[in-house]
Amino acid sequence: MIQFEHVSKRYDQGHDALKDVSFTLNAGEMAFLTGHSGAGKSTLLKLIMLMERPSSGQVTVAEQDLGRLSRSGIPYLRRSIGVVFQNHQLLSDRTVFDNVALPLHISGYSPEDAARRVRAALDKVGLLAKEKMNPLALSSGEQQRVGIARAIVHKPKVLLADEPTGNLDPQLSQEIMRLFEQFNRVGTTVLVASHDVSLISKMRHRMLVLKEGRLIGDE
Numbered sequence: 001m002i003q004f005e006h007v008s009k010r011y012d013q014g015h016d017a018l019k020d021v022s023f024t025l026n027a028g029e030m031a032f033l034t035g036h037s038g039a040g041k042s043t044l045l046k047l048i049m050l051m052e053r054p055s056s057g058q059v060t061v062a063e064q065d066l067g068r069l070s071r072s073g074i075p076y077l078r079r080s081i082g083v084v085f086q087n088h089q090l091l092s093d094r095t096v097f098d099n100v101a102l103p104l105h106i107s108g109y110s111p112e113d114a115a116r117r118v119r120a121a122l123d124k125v126g127l128l129a130k131e132k133m134n135p136l137a138l139s140s141g142e143q144q145r146v147g148i149a150r151a152i153v154h155k156p157k158v159l160l161a162d163e164p165t166g167n168l169d170p171q172l173s174q175e176i177m178r179l180f181e182q183f184n185r186v187g188t189t190v191l192v193a194s195h196d197v198s199l200i201s202k203m204r205h206r207m208l209v210l211k212e213g214r215l216i217g218d219e
């Protein structure tokens with residue numbers, strides 16, 4: 001589902017954020033991506049979403065060679081990917097429901113279809129009862145679950161997360177990771193970047209370890 005072949009990324013004026021990284025994440029697999037701050041985790045996720053392009057090497061997502069994808073193909077790629085960020089980027093002037101519905105409006109779903117999908121997504125993260133609330137009125141764990149509902153509402157094949165538990169205490173962090181496992185169990189390919197080694201080493205999934213841009217571990 002995701003394949004990196006000898007991928008390097010050098011930012012303008014920066015040093016090498018990724019150096020000769022190769023790995024394959026199969027459809028239906030779940031893995032963690034770990035490493036210290038600055039190791040290249042966010043950069044690797046950005047290459048999958050085409051928020052950045054590699055300096056060399058090849059990235060393939062859902063059988064598409066991203067190097068050959070034209071600008072007009074990018075929205076289609078992004079529809080097959082859901083992304084969860086640490087600071088969940090929720091809109092504070094809209095309800096929980098409207099925040100989750102946002103990606104569907106952009107993709108042109110009818111209001112009825114969108115409402116059905118939003119409620120299904122909120123149900124999966126245990127927040128159906130809070131759909132009319134303002135995100136600011138929720139706890140930080142609940143806010144992150146709204147972010148996850150928004151990421152999966154269009155049923156992406158691939159779910160990416162960049163430090164999704166960064167601001168949460170250990171128990172809430174574990175609950176969030178369990179949610180990712182649930183989506184993986186129903187077939188979604190999941191890649192979660194996290195530096196919380198004590199949490200992710202308990203979870204028995206594949207772990208890709210980056211150090212200064214190199215993939216130094218895959219176990």
Ligand SMILES: Nc1ncnc2c1ncn2[C@@H]1O[C@H](COP(=O)(O)OP(=O)(O)OP(=O)(O)O)[C@@H](O)[C@H]1O
Binds near residue numbers: 039040041043
């Ligand atoms: N847009 C950019 N321009 C220049 N350099 C960048 C840019 N983005 C990241 N870098 C550099 O690339 C390296 C890898 O950064 P990246 O954000 O991928 O690491 P990370 O493992 O996600 O770290 P963190 O957990 O702190 O986000 C760092 O040295 C960073 O300073």
